[in-house]
Amino acid sequence: DTNFDMNEHPHTRQNILTGEWVLVSPHRTKRPWQGKVESLPADNRPQHDPACYLCAGNERADGSRNPDYTTNFAFTNDYSALLPDTPVGEIAIDGLLKAESQSGICRVIAFSPRHDLTLAELDLNAIKGIIQLWAEEFKTLSENPSIKHIQIFENKGELMGCSNPHPHGQIWAQNSIPLEIHKETINQKKYFQVNGRSLLTDYLKVELKEQKRIVFENDSFVVLVPFWAVWPYETMIISKRHVRSILEFTDKEQKDLASALKNITVRYDNLFQVSFPYSAGMHQMPVNDGDHAEWHWHMHFYPPLLRSATIKKFMVGYEMLGNPQRDITPEAAAETLRNLSDIHYKSNNL
Amino acid sequence: DTNFDMNEHPHTRQNILTGEWVLVSPHRTKRPWQGKVESLPADNRPQHDPACYLCAGNERADGSRNPDYTTNFAFTNDYSALLPDTPVGEIAIDGLLKAESQSGICRVIAFSPRHDLTLAELDLNAIKGIIQLWAEEFKTLSENPSIKHIQIFENKGELMGCSNPHPHGQIWAQNSIPLEIHKETINQKKYFQVNGRSLLTDYLKVELKEQKRIVFENDSFVVLVPFWAVWPYETMIISKRHVRSILEFTDKEQKDLASALKNITVRYDNLFQVSFPYSAGMHQMPVNDGDHAEWHWHMHFYPPLLRSATIKKFMVGYEMLGNPQRDITPEAAAETLRNLSDIHYKSNNL
Ligand SMILES: O=P(O)(O)O[C@H]1O[C@H](CO)[C@@H](O)[C@H](O)[C@H]1O
Ligand SMILES: O=P(O)(O)O[C@H]1O[C@H](CO)[C@@H](O)[C@H](O)[C@H]1O
Numbered sequence: 286d287t288n289f290d291m292n293e294h295p296h297t298r299q300n301i302l303t304g305e306w307v308l309v310s311p312h313r314t315k316r317p318w319q320g321k322v323e324s325l326p327a328d329n330r331p332q333h334d335p336a337c338y339l340c341a342g343n344e345r346a347d348g349s350r351n352p353d354y355t356t357n358f359a360f361t362n363d364y365s366a367l368l369p370d371t372p373v374g375e376i377a378i379d380g381l382l383k384a385e386s387q388s389g390i391c392r393v394i395a396f397s398p399r400h401d402l403t404l405a406e407l408d409l410n411a412i413k414g415i416i417q418l419w420a421e422e423f424k425t426l427s428e429n430p431s432i433k434h435i436q437i438f439e440n441k442g443e444l445m446g447c448s449n450p451h452p453h454g455q456i457w458a459q460n461s462i463p464l465e466i467h468k469e470t471i472n473q474k475k476y477f478q479v480n481g482r483s484l485l486t487d488y489l490k491v492e493l494k495e496q497k498r499i500v501f502e503n504d505s506f507v508v509l510v511p512f513w514a515v516w517p518y519e520t521m522i523i524s525k526r527h528v529r530s531i532l533e534f535t536d537k538e539q540k541d542l543a544s545a546l547k548n549i550t551v552r553y554d555n556l557f558q559v560s561f562p563y564s565a566g567m568h569q570m571p572v573n574d575g576d577h578a579e580w581h582w583h584m585h586f587y588p589p590l591l592r593s594a595t596i597k598k599f600m601v602g603y604e605m606l607g608n609p610q611r612d613i614t615p616e617a618a619a620e621t622l623r624n625l626s627d628i629h630y631k632s633n634n635l
Numbered sequence: 636d637t638n639f640d641m642n643e644h645p646h647t648r649q650n651i652l653t654g655e656w657v658l659v660s661p662h663r664t665k666r667p668w669q670g671k672v673e674s675l676p677a678d679n680r681p682q683h684d685p686a687c688y689l690c691a692g693n694e695r696a697d698g699s700r701n702p703d704y705t706t707n708f709a710f711t712n713d714y715s716a717l718l719p720d721t722p723v724g725e726i727a728i729d730g731l732l733k734a735e736s737q738s739g740i741c742r743v744i745a746f747s748p749r750h751d752l753t754l755a756e757l758d759l760n761a762i763k764g765i766i767q768l769w770a771e772e773f774k775t776l777s778e779n780p781s782i783k784h785i786q787i788f789e790n791k792g793e794l795m796g797c798s799n800p801h802p803h804g805q806i807w808a809q810n811s812i813p814l815e816i817h818k819e820t821i822n823q824k825k826y827f828q829v830n831g832r833s834l835l836t837d838y839l840k841v842e843l844k845e846q847k848r849i850v851f852e853n854d855s856f857v858v859l860v861p862f863w864a865v866w867p868y869e870t871m872i873i874s875k876r877h878v879r880s881i882l883e884f885t886d887k888e889q890k891d892l893a894s895a896l897k898n899i900t901v902r903y904d905n906l907f908q909v910s911f912p913y914s915a916g917m918h919q920m921p922v923n924d925g926d927h928a929e930w931h932w933h934m935h936f937y938p939p940l941l942r943s944a945t946i947k948k949f950m951v952g953y954e955m956l957g958n959p960q961r962d963i964t965p966e967a968a969a970e971t972l973r974n975l976s977d978i979h980y981k982s983n984n985l
Contacts, residue, residue: 608815
C-alpha cells in the first residue's frame with residue numbers, strides 16, 4: 286500500500302455526488318498527438334452585430350424585436366427543446382419500450398448588450414446583475430407548479446456547441462428530475478440523513494484542510510478542482526453556507542459569487558490565452574418537490590481543452606462504453622489554475 | 636393520452652440496459668445553426684505512410700519495429716492508460732476522498748496493413764479476420780486472473796479523438812468493472828432472474844415485431860436504432876442467439892457479424908458521403924467474475940454527426956449537467972439508415 290502514489294499510478298476516484306468513479310491515468314499526456322487540432326474561432330466580434338438575434342434592438346426568429354436593453358435580457362427560446370403545452374401521456378410496449386411525455390420551458394439569457402464581451406470580460410456589477418436575473422428567473426419558473434427542476438447553464442464557445450457567439454446562457458425547466466440531479470439528490474440525502482450536515486459542507490472542510498485542489502476562496506465561496514474531476518480543468522464553485530438554491534443568497538453572497546465567477550473565468554482565459562470554452566451550470570434543489578434540506582448549491586464547470594488552445598480531451602470510445610477517464614491529476618490541474626494571474630490577459634487591450 | 640405522439644411531442648424514453656432516460660425533442664433540428672462547422676479531415680491517405688506507427692515494417696514509439704504483417708496486427712499500446720504493474724492500494728480520507736489503484740492492459744489492433752482503408756472498405760474476409768483476432772485477444776486477456784473486464788472498441792475519425800488516422804481499434808482490459816458495464820449487468824441480471832430469458836432476447840422480439848427501428852438483419856444478427864438512442868444515428872448490433880461473449884460465436888456467426896459490421900459502416904459512410912466518424916465497441920460479460928448467465932453480447936455505435944458531414948450533435952450544457960437529449964426520433968434515424976444503399980459510395984473509385 287505504501288507504494289501506491291496517486292501522482293504516478295493509474296487509479297480510480299469516487300465522485301461523492303454521483304457515486305460514480307473516474308479512471309485517472311497521471312502519466313498519459315506524454316503520448317504523441319496526430320489527431321484533431323481545432324481551428325480557433327474568430328476573436329474579433331463587433332460590439333453590436335446587426336445579424337445577431339441576441340443583440341439589442343434586433344429582430345428574432347419569431348418576428349419579434351429585442352428591446353434596447355442596457356444590462357441583460359431574458360426571453361423564451363424560439364427553438365425550445367421543451368414546450369409548455371405537451372399533451373400528457375405514457376407508452377409502455379411489452380414492458381420494454383417505455384416513454385413519457387415531457388413538458389417545460391426553455392429560456393435564453395443575453396449576458397449584456399455587448400456582442401463581444403464574455404462573462405470573464407464583464408465587470409463585477411454586470412456579473413452581479415446576471416446573478417440577480419438568474420434568481421428572478423428561478424423564482425418565476427418555480428412558481429409554476431408543474432415545474433420540478435430548473436437547469437441554469439452556459440455553453441461557451443463553438444467547441445461546446447454554442448450556436449450563437451453573443452455571450453449568453455440558457456435555462457431549461459421541466460416537469461421531471463433529470464438524471465444528474467437524481468443521482469446527486471440520492472447521495473446528498475443519504476449523507477444528510479446520517480450526519481445532519483450537508484455532504485458538501487463536510488467535503489469543503491476536507492478540501493480547505495488539504496488545500497491542494499483549491500483555486501480561489503473568498504468569504505462566501507470556494508473554487509476548486511474536485512477530487513473526482515473528469516474534464517482536465519474541471520472546477521466547482523461551492524457556497525460555504527449550506528443553501529439549497531440561488532434564492533437564499535444574501536446581497537453579500539451575490540457579490541462574492543460575482544467575484545468567484547469572474548476569478549475562475551479569467552483564469553480559464555489566461556490558461557491558453559484564448560477565450561476558454563466550457564459548459565457550466567448550477568446544481569440546485571428540485572422545486573415543487575418537498576423540502577430537500579439535503580441539497581447544497583454548487584456550480585460545475587466542464588471545459589474540454591487539455592493540451593493547448595486547440596487540443597481537447599475526447600470523451601470517446603472507452604469513456605462512452607466503459608468509464609470516464611482523465612489524463613492529468615486534479616491536483617496538477619488545480620496547481621496550474623492557482624498559479625495563473627487573475628487579471629485577464631486581454632485587459633491591456635480593453 | 637390519445638393526443639401524445641412520440642413523432643411530434645417532447646418526451647423521455649428509458650434505456651432498459653442502463654435504466655436511464657433520454658430526452659427526445661422531435662421538432663428541434665429546425666433551429667438555425669450559427670455554431671461550429673467542422674473541417675473535414677483529408678481523405679487522400681496513401682496505402683502506406685512511412686511516418687505512421689501502425690503501418691507494416693515501421694518503427695514504433697518504444698523503438699521496436701512492426702512486422703511486415705499482411706492481415707492485421709495487435710500489440711500493447713506504447714502509451715497505455717492502464718499498466719499491468721500498478722502497486723495495489725487504496726486511499727480514504729475522512730470517508731470523502733476515495734481512490735483505488737487500477738491495473739490493466741491496453742492493446743492496439745491495426746485492422747489491415749492498408750493505411751487508407753477503414754472497416755467499411757475492407758472485404759468480408761478481412762473483417763472476419765479482425766473478429767477472429769478480437770476473439771483471440773479476449774481469450775488471452777481473460778486468462779489473466781486479475782482481469783475482470785475487457786473493452787474492445789474503435790474510435791473512428793478525428794472528430795472522435797482518434798489520434799492516428801491508420802484504421803485501428805483498441806482494447807482496454809482492467810481489474811475492475813467499468814461504470815457502463817456495471818449498469819448493464821444490474822439490469823440484465825434483474826430481468827434474467829425474473830424471466831429466465833435474456834433482456835435483449837425479449838427486446839429483439841419486440842423490435843422485430845415493430846420493424847420501424849430495424850436497419851439490417853441476417854441469420855445471426857440484427858442492426859437497429861435502439862428505442863432509447865442518445866446519439867442522432869446511434870445503432871446497436873445484437874446477436875439473435877443469447878451468447879455472453881465473442882468466444883461463443885460459431886464460424887457462421889463470425890461470418891454474419893462481418894457482414895453486419897460491413898453493412899452498417901457502409902450505410903454510415905453513405906449517409907453524408909464522408910468517412911463517418913463514430914466510437915463503437917462490444918459489450919460482453921465480465922471475466923473471472925462468475926457465470927454471468929444474464930449477459931447478452933451486443934455492440935454499440937455512437938456517431939456524433941447530426942445535420943451534415945460537418946455539423947455534429949453537441950452533448951454539452953443541459954446534457955452534461957442534466958440529462959442526455961436528442962433532436963430527431965430514433966424511428967426517423969432508422970428510416971434514413973434503412974433507405975441508404977449498402978454499396979459504399981466510393982466503390983466505383985476503388
Ligand atoms: O487512445 P488514443 O487513441 O490515444 O486516444 C483516444 O481514445 C481514448 C480512449 O477512448 C481516449 O481516452 C482519448 O481521449 C482519445 O483521444
Ligand atoms: O440550445 P443551443 O445553443 O441551440 O444548442 C446547444 O445547447 C443545447 C443544450 O445543452 C444542446 O442540446 C445542443 O446540442 C447545443 O448545440
